[in-house]
Amino acid sequence: MRISTSAAALRKLTQVIFDRIKHTVLVVDPSASNRALICECLSQLPEIHPIAAGDGAQAMHLFRERHPSLVFLDISLHDTDSLTLAREMRHWECTNEEDGFASWTPIVFLSAVMDEELLARSILAGGDDFLYKPVSEIVLLAKVRSMLRIVSMQQEIHEAHRQLKEISRLDGLTNIPNRRYFDETLAAEWKRCIRTESPLSIVISDVDFFKQFNDIYSHQAGDACLKAIASSLNESLFRVEDMVARYGGEEFAAILPGTDAGGAHAVAERMRRSARELSIPHEKGVGGLVSCSFGIATMQPSTDETPLQLLQAADTGLYAAKRAGRNQIKVAGA
Numbered sequence: 001m002r003i004s005t006s007a008a009a010l011r012k013l014t015q016v017i018f019d020r021i022k023h024t025v026l027v028v029d030p031s032a033s034n035r036a037l038i039c040e041c042l043s044q045l046p047e048i049h050p051i052a053a054g055d056g057a058q059a060m061h062l063f064r065e066r067h068p069s070l071v072f073l074d075i076s077l078h079d080t081d082s083l084t085l086a087r088e089m090r091h092w093e094c095t096n097e098e099d100g101f102a103s104w105t106p107i108v109f110l111s112a113v114m115d116e117e118l119l120a121r122s123i124l125a126g127g128d129d130f131l132y133k134p135v136s137e138i139v140l141l142a143k144v145r146s147m148l149r150i151v152s153m154q155q156e157i158h159e160a161h162r163q164l165k166e167i168s169r170l171d172g173l174t175n176i177p178n179r180r181y182f183d184e185t186l187a188a189e190w191k192r193c194i195r196t197e198s199p200l201s202i203v204i205s206d207v208d209f210f211k212q213f214n215d216i217y218s219h220q221a222g223d224a225c226l227k228a229i230a231s232s233l234n235e236s237l238f239r240v241e242d243m244v245a246r247y248g249g250e251e252f253a254a255i256l257p258g259t260d261a262g263g264a265h266a267v268a269e270r271m272r273r274s275a276r277e278l279s280i281p282h283e284k285g286v287g288g289l290v291s292c293s294f295g296i297a298t299m300q301p302s303t304d305e306t307p308l309q310l311l312q313a314a315d316t317g318l319y320a321a322k323r324a325g326r327n328q329i330k331v332a333g334a
Contacts, residue, residue, distance in 0.1 A: 022049040023148055026068040028059040028085075029110065030078050034133075038072060041137050045144065056080030063089055068105060069151045070144065073127075075111040075118065082109070083125040090126040104154060106147040110135065171246040173223055174230035182245035182253060186307045189257045193301040200257055201264035201298040202314040205233065205271065207250040208291045208326040212284040225280055225290060226250060232274040233292075236267065244271075252292075253314070261298040261331055268294040268329045276327065291327035293318060298331075 025048055029035045032054065039050040051066060053059035056079050063071070071089070075082045086107055093103045106128045111118065119130045131143065169181040177185070186202075193200045207213070207229060214222040226246075233244045233252055247253040254271070256264050272294055280290040295317025299310045313332035320330040 023047055023069040023151070024066050025050050025144065026059065026062055026066070026071045027052045028054075028056075028071065028077070028082075029074040030054055030076065031074075034074070038135075038140070041140055042144065045141065047148075048144065056082075056085045059085060060088060060092075063105075064092060067103070070147050071105055071107045072131075073107055073109055075109050075113075075122065083121060086122070086126040106150060108143060108147065171230075174227050174246050176230045176234050176252075177243060177245035179245065179247055182243070182247065182255070185243055185245075186255055186311075189255055190301045190307045190310075193257060194303065196258070197300070198258040199260045199298055200255075200301050200310065201259040201261065201296065202310050203244075203254040203256065203264055203268045203271070203294055203296050204247065204311070204314040204318045205252045205254075205268075205275075205292045205294045206318055206322070207275075208286055208293055208322075209282065209284050210250040213282050213290065216283060228278050228280065229275050229290070229292065232278055233271050236271040236274045242267070253311075259298070261296065264296045264298055265329060265331060268296055272327070272329060286325075286327040293321040293326045294329040295319070295321055296329060296331045297333075 025042055027035050027038045027042070027050055029038065029052070035052040035054065039052055042048045042050040051062055051068070053062055056077050059071075059073070062068070073082055073086060077085065086109075089105070089107065093105065097103070107126060108129045108131055109119075109122045109127045110131050110133055112133045114132055122130060128147070129143065131139065169177055171178040189200060192198075207225070210222065210225075213225060217225075230244075230246060230252065233254070237244060237254065241257050242254065242259075244252055244254040254267065256267060259267070272292060275292045276289065278290065281288065282290045285291060295314045297310050297313035297317060299305065299313070301307075301310075317330040317332040320332075321328050324330065
């Protein structure tokens with residue numbers, strides 16, 4: 001059973017990669033001869049991979065599984081109303097959006113009957129164009145090229161949106177997540193830990209004597225110092241679900257979902273050593289080097305408490321570490 005499951009997963013992955021290399025075009029027509037004729041015509045374009053369905057159920061399955069770039073949909077299906085099928089496709093796209101964008105796959109209706117009212121209803125149902133059969137080879141291929149230009153532009157817009165969204169989450173100086181993204185992630189992880197009944201830990205750190213560092217070595221050197229520390233703290237996190245962000249100024253904060261106080265202390269110690277081992281000179285620093293102090297707080301999230309309470313507790317631990325001499329870790333309440 002394991003072998004067959006793995007083989008199925010491999011076939012699906014291979015198919016996904018193939019579909020991204022080529023544009024998959026779904027042809028939905030109750031006539032096997034019509035399907036074959038249209039697919040044969042589409043195959044003349046090297047960038048096109050045609051797939052076909054003879055009924056609405058099979059078409060919807062392929063639409064969900066293969067995410068075609070374009071759909072040719074005959075208006076007269078035997079098992080379902082084609083306009084209803086188009087609406088179902090649009091509904092599926094709207095409920096399966098990625099990165100805040102719903103896909104829009106061009107749907108071109110095919111009909112052997114010239115009916116303007118039917119044309120209008122098909123467009124209202126979510127169609128993008130209408131072709132009368134028999135469709136000439138030249139018109140069909142021209143329509144495919146036209147629709148795929150729209151698809152390519154849509155993909156470019158989605159990619160630009162994704163990049164902008166990614167940039168909006170990052171701190172401009174250190175290139176790690178910013179305070180806004182930290183707050184959003186903490187709120188989401190708080191809710192998730194309530195559902196899973198898991199602990200949630202926060203580590204807040206502060207660069208020791210950073211104002212003096214700027215005064216002595218310049219703000220440009222201070223920026224370089226923050227970049228190096230941010231990188232060292234980020235590299236100290238080994239789990240994908242853990243995250244460190246620039247919390248503000250010379251402060252950094254890490255979110256450790258599903259981590260108890262002991263685990264958080266181990267992470268904080270790794271971060272402390274990593275920052276220290278940068279060996280950045282600082283004549284007013286602890287031992288003549290740049291260092292960081294850390295505060296830790298762990299809670300079992302519940303609806304009776306808020307993420308702010310966890311942050312405040314970690315902040316209390318940070319100030320305790322500073323009062324105790326800096327370059328060390330303090331656990332809130334310990």
